[in-house]
Amino acid sequence: MEIPLIKMEDIHKWFDRTYALRGVNFEIYKGEVVGLIGSNGAGKSTLIKILSGVFPPSKGRIFYHDEEIEIKTPKDAIDLGIETVHQDYSLVGERNVAQNIFLGRELVRSAGFIKVLDTQKMEEVASQKVRELGLNISSPTQEVRFLSGGERQGIAIARAMLFKATLVILDEPTTALSVKGCRQVLDFISQLKKNDIACIFIDHNIGRIFPLADRFVVMSHGQIIENVLREDTSVEEIEDLLVSC
């Protein structure tokens, strides 16, 4: 039997006295695309924030390739190859496109006995990546706060793509996007799949994402209520599930 890339066991999360997750078991395999579905407040965002190290679980265990690990900080997650595109993109508005893409993983070169930022290289790579994604951004030195929601999304995705990831998490990646932008995101997800990179995404538009996912996980009130392969279900069935809970 194949070992899951990541396995979460009996995960609980509470904030003060509110329960966000109550005993969630979740796993994802290499190259698998999982659609995480549920109404607002179901616990989807909490689950992926635990995976990306925004906060630790209150209780529960996480395994990476069958080895128990702790994800205490975003850095721990990134070191495991978990790249996350958060709903609010997590970009620094005052910094430019290249600086945002390389935030936390800046390229340096030696200048005498000290290491200085290799700004030129970073801007080149950023330009190239932005072009590949078909984003309409004129210069890598443009400040991010002047960009549209779709463009920001693109930069967050470019950041996730640029570094060797084993799992990419997308939190509502298409919400702010135009039709064209949506298609780009969907293309990106299928590219990940081709490269054997696992992907979890949250999206409300089930019809749009249905063909992409290998498996759907439906959450409600902090618990997983359905875990079903695409071939065993249909758009209607999942929509019914969402309405009923």
Place this chain on the structure above:
Amino acid sequence: MNSKKLKLFFVDNMIWVILLGVFLFFGIIKPRTFLTFQNVHFILYVSSMMGFLVFAETICLLSGNFDLSIGEIAGFSAMVTAVITVKSGLPGYLGIILVVLIGGLCGAFNGLLVGKIRLNPFLVTLGTSIMFDWLTMVVRRGSVLGLPAVYLAPGGARVFGVYLAIFILLGFAILLAFVLAKTIWGSNLYSVGGNIEATRRCGINTDKVVFSAFVVAGMLAGISGLLYTGYMGVATSNLADGTVFMAFAGAVIGGVSLTGGRGSILNALGGTLLLGIIEAGLTMMAIDPAWQGTFTGVLVLVAILLNQSRQILRDRILMGEM
């Protein structure tokens, strides 16, 4: 594109235009004393101490924090170092290292409380400013005389007729500008100040960045204390008291954002020098000190207003509206 770059260059460096304007204004009023090399030399010199406090505040502001305690750190580290140096006969150059070290330690205390324990920087540094202020009195009430010449040199000695403090001020301005623009630490500092949560999510240890910002601010305040001591030739127990708001003013006039993530050290230097010019100009006019203080406030406000419009202009240029 090129005209856009030119416009950007202009608005980004507007403080220097304001500076020149104010300088010429006083120059017209008092041409014989104001428009001289000696006067420029003098203004640069007396701005050097405040300059380091402005640098310290700028580093803190860039990281999205405040430091109300820098003036008191300057006073405290200068006093402790002076007492130790004189009592133990420490060589002057070790005293110079010590004053920076103590400043850094004070900053580390702030940094620990703000960065690690995540207390509000305003409240923390309000508390520590009172604490350092009075600790200085615990160490000694009065002046410390008889400091070694080497220790007094950075703030008081001249090289080829030019005060050493001016070279130190300009040298540090260039050094800090380089560090902010060209190193990972500098880049992280801006990012933390711009959006700390986003920066944290990119795997950066933001606690450490904030901590280090306070440490660096403390060290710069220590250097300010060193320069103040050299300037006076003695260490006094109220050294640099009450300077913190002018340090804020210098940074903000120089275009450093109070909300973090935006600003440049060279422009902050421009803000400092502008304050120095205003003070010298108004003092030379020999008007009632109460009016002088009032005019200083007005000029600071005007400079901040101009700077605010600069920010709006800059955004419009960047969005391609101009």
Place this chain on the structure above:
Amino acid sequence: MKITVISVLLWKLETILLLKSLKLDEWWIWGVDGLVIGAVESTALIPAVEYAKEHNVPVITANVDIYSPDVLLYIGFLGFESGKILAEEIVKYLRDEVEPIGEVKGTVLEIRGTMGSATGEDRHNGFVSVLDEYPEVRAITVVGDWDMAQAKTAAETVLRAYEVDTIYGDNGPMAMGAVGAIEALGKNPQDYFVATIDALPEVLEAIGEGKIDVALDQPCPFYTPLAVYYLVEFLEKGEEALPKPGDIVTAEDVNIEGKIHQGVDIWAHDEMWAPAPVVETEYGHPWMQTRGILVTKDNYTLESLWANFELEEW
């Protein structure tokens, strides 16, 4: 009577405001029989004095007065008078030493303490009350906020723009700052007449070197002992024991056993504070006006000057 002294440092405005907000009730719980207050500012603590009165706790002010009729006695030096005395010294210098000799003509740089502080205002007002009578004297006023560095910068700025004959500092550090400014300009402080209030250790040294010409020293070490003495007198013998307006308090009137402090018996030098005339203040309480002493090159080594015996760790 056994006396326990609780010292509370009221130095900065913040401390005063803090104590005000503490409701002060706490103090009486400790069983305080009397208060000696050396305030910073003369009005902030008026409510505290009224509160003390309500609770029958006598208050004597020292060094800085509090403008309340409920104060029993104020012991202090006349800031106004000290500014006046030094202005007179400056007038004398301008008349006798500055061309044209015999006429009072020249430029005076006054470095003020913090504007609005009781001490600063008193000294400044006394100073200008004399100079105002001499229209030929130009007075340039800058604020040094009691701070040496600030005073040095302000003095140097003025010295760059004007020919100055004499400099007056509202306190010692600011006068020292002015001396530093003269030296920074490559000039000789001996060429300027520098006058200041308070003879700090460094001021005495500067007087010895001829950099400062005259300092007016207050009898600081005597204030609180005198205040405590009269507080005890009051508690033991009542109002009768206190000096009244019109009296002149002499050294013989005060019976304090000599005690060596820091190697000096200050009571051997009563002439530094006595005789002290007592007047009625406009705030409705008596004021014992202690003397001060003019320190010049002739007497700066006098051992009874506080700066000469408390040099270390003051």
